[in-house]
Amino acid sequence: MQAVCLRRIPRGMPQAQDFKLRQLPLPAVGDGQLRMQVQWLSLDPFLRAQLGGRYAVPRPPLGSIVPGYGIGTVVEDRSGCFAAGDVVSGLTGWAEQAVLDAKVVSRVDTALAPVSTAVGVLGIPGLTAWAGVRRILEPKPGQTILVSTAAGAVGSTVGQLCKAAGCRVIGIAGSARKCAIVVEQYGFDACVNYRDADFPQALRNACPDGVDGYFDNVGGAVLEAALSLLRLHARVVLCGLSDQYNRAERPPGPNLGPVIAARARLEGLVVYDHLADFDRCRGELARMIGDGTLRYHEHIHDGLANAPAGFIGLLNGDNLGKALVRL
Amino acid sequence: MQAVCLRRIPRGMPQAQDFKLRQLPLPAVGDGQLRMQVQWLSLDPFLRAQLGGRYAVPRPPLGSIVPGYGIGTVVEDRSGCFAAGDVVSGLTGWAEQAVLDAKVVSRVDTALAPVSTAVGVLGIPGLTAWAGVRRILEPKPGQTILVSTAAGAVGSTVGQLCKAAGCRVIGIAGSARKCAIVVEQYGFDACVNYRDADFPQALRNACPDGVDGYFDNVGGAVLEAALSLLRLHARVVLCGLSDQYNRAERPPGPNLGPVIAARARLEGLVVYDHLADFDRCRGELARMIGDGTLRYHEHIHDGLANAPAGFIGLLNGDNLGKALVRL
Incomplete structure (x- = not known):
């Protein structure tokens, strides 16, 4: 073979x-x-x-x-x-x-769905999104949720779950084309390109009242910009560090002063802790795919x-x- | 005047x-x-x-x-x-x-106690310690809790509350004399001087099985060393950043990779959110001063x-x- x-x-x-x-x-x-x-x-x-x-x-x-x-x-x-x-x-x-x-x-x-979804929206990426939303973000109607890697398998699902929960959802992605898909296909309210020179300001403009939750797959400057927007008692899912996967040395992280100021909660997520919820998650997401509220x-x-x-x-x-x- | x-x-x-x-x-x-x-x-x-x-x-x-x-x-x-x-x-x-x-x-x-305690162990520092322990750390018997500024008004109270809860408690302080007081007067199990050249290694030696909770008043290198010791589902109280109060620029924070690895929870604490608990806190701490389990x-x-x-x-x-x- x-x-x-x-x-x-x-x-x-x-x-x-x-x-x-x-x-x-x-x-x-x-x-x-x-x-x-x-x-x-x-x-x-x-x-x-x-x-x-x-x-x-x-x-x-x-x-x-x-x-x-x-x-x-x-x-x-x-x-x-x-x-x-x-x-x-x-x-x-x-x-x-x-x-x-x-x-x-x-x-x-x-x-349930095309079999390829078993490693995508109905697989580990879907469970990652589901666990982060259900177990840590716990979004409430009217809240603003910020999502990194918003065009990806995890981020797009996070955002759609939060939209379904009645939130305003802002994405962060790495190109204008991805941002367009995030808004047009996945229904986010806005999406900001982190590769744009004015990214921190553009993000502030997209979240004028700050954010109640943030799902981070990136770390680095993207996480730092997000922390500066935390509202009181905001929650942050720390799920990935793609900003540093290709680096030999682990770079420093963001200054955590804004976490104190916001009385925010940051929590590390490892999807394998949530395998016991896989069937429940898969059932929920498959229903949402079926009724058109979850796209991939x-x-x-x-x-x-x-x-x-x-x-x-x-x-x-x-x-x-x-x-x-x-x- | x-x-x-x-x-x-x-x-x-x-x-x-x-x-x-x-x-x-x-x-x-x-x-x-x-x-x-x-x-x-x-x-x-x-x-x-x-x-x-x-x-x-x-x-x-x-x-x-x-x-x-x-x-x-x-x-x-x-x-x-x-x-x-x-x-x-x-x-x-x-x-x-x-x-x-x-x-x-x-x-x-x-x-209750000498009036000067109203701005110390029975004042805002005491409430800070109490809220961090009761609302975020929630220490369980047998757990290991790490405490920064352990000789100070907040840290010494945090450690004694955790000892009373049945924990192994390790302090971090800034001189050999302070470390001696932390162990001998406040009853911590050990205390490490963060100004020693081998501080990270000495801290690892003092916490061979990692820590279930950490109370941070410092930020910077002390927080970084503590994050490297987090056990699964550890909790971290982010309460102060004395490492940077005298700096014009906010330095970067620690890399947050260990927070993901440990599925840890970091939470910002601002004591003024807990004023409604002040009477309860003061009553508990005064009783502990009375029965000799809380020193200051x-x-x-x-x-x-x-x-x-x-x-x-x-x-x-x-x-x-x-x-x-x-x-």
Whole structure:
């Protein structure tokens, strides 16, 4: 089978040469395991943190298959839990086939939505958004909620959940085109481009009365600008630090004086703490997709060989919507 | 009457010349007001932030009496609420006498404890500690709690409240002598001097299993070291930024990656939000003083003219215990 392996640890922005497409023998299926034919791979920003040894799970060894979530069809089952043809998702890595323990594989309900959503809006990104909104932001009607990476799989879902809760929602994204999609497709009230020279002022203009909640996937200057807008008792979800994933040194964070002034609450979110809520979350989000109140976009790269380029594009901010590789 | 007035806005560490002892006419007592003869003045770190325009209340105008809490005896009452001889506390400023609206003056219960505690352990510093412990840290038996400015009025009370709650309590203070007092007098399990060259390592050694809660009055490198020790779901009270009160520019804060990793919660505390709990807090703390489970120290400067030197010493870390001026 073909697989993309880690050739060297990226320094700074990952390069195509950090990865290598290899021909590997098919792994054997043991008791309690299944083999799946991978059809979709998820490209996620957290992989960059993981490659830098800064994530909840260990850095993959050199030469190993690049880790990541995938969706595919069971072709052989020795667990007794699945049948050939079942659609499942799990940590397949960037490979054409994967052998996984059946107990760490999830069945994909193909009636809910297109199966690719199992690694997007109905997958870990959706659960991340749901947990941040339901467990930390707890938005109330009339509040103003600010959302970073607003055109991405997590941010777009956060914003739409907050719109559904009756909030004014402002997005932050990395291009004029993304900002247009955030407003026109996802229904945010406004969206500000953090790459514009006047970003802090533009953000203040978009949030003239400050914000009651902020969902941060970025850190750095974007977080600093958001903290300056916190209203009394605001809540901040600290969920990602994409601003620093490509840096060798961890930069300093924002000054926390505004957090005291606002009596705000900042809380770290790791989605894996919320897996017990996955079914409930998936049910809610699928209903919202069904009734048209939750939209999502997919940015599809075709062919396993294009996974590295798709991943690099994701880190560059080139993608619009959930980044996927179709095998 | 004599009063200490603000001669110029301090830049960096305040200097004696920033203040001026002046002879002022006695202010008149209006309807609803009282005049008090000041006996004790409180010296508080937040005054430095206030003089820099970085506090919840506005910067005092040049030439005005330096603001601050005081305790004294009513000498004239036109409110009908107090009688001559009553002991009261309020925002007297650094002056021999003060005229205040009766409704912003508090009666001091002289039976509870020595009256000077009304601006210390039974005053705003005590309420700050109490609110941070009861409303944010919520310490549980067996947890490890870390406390900055551990020899100070707030920190020493925080630590003793957490000891009473059954916690292991580690202090951070600015000299070997303070650390000794923190352990020997206040009963902390250990105390680390943040001015030692090996401070981060010494702190790790004192907290080998990390910390479940941290009370921060400092910011900067002390906060950064504490964040690196957070256990899962740790809570952090952001209460002060003494590390930056004397700086013209606000420095960057610590990297917040450890907050995500620990799923920690950071919350800003402003004591004035908790005034409704003052009676309850005072009752609890007075009982603890009575039964010997809560100790406090006072660092007394004699004479109004010594208020500036006492304040500067406080910012230098020269004081042991609650800094007071006795008139």
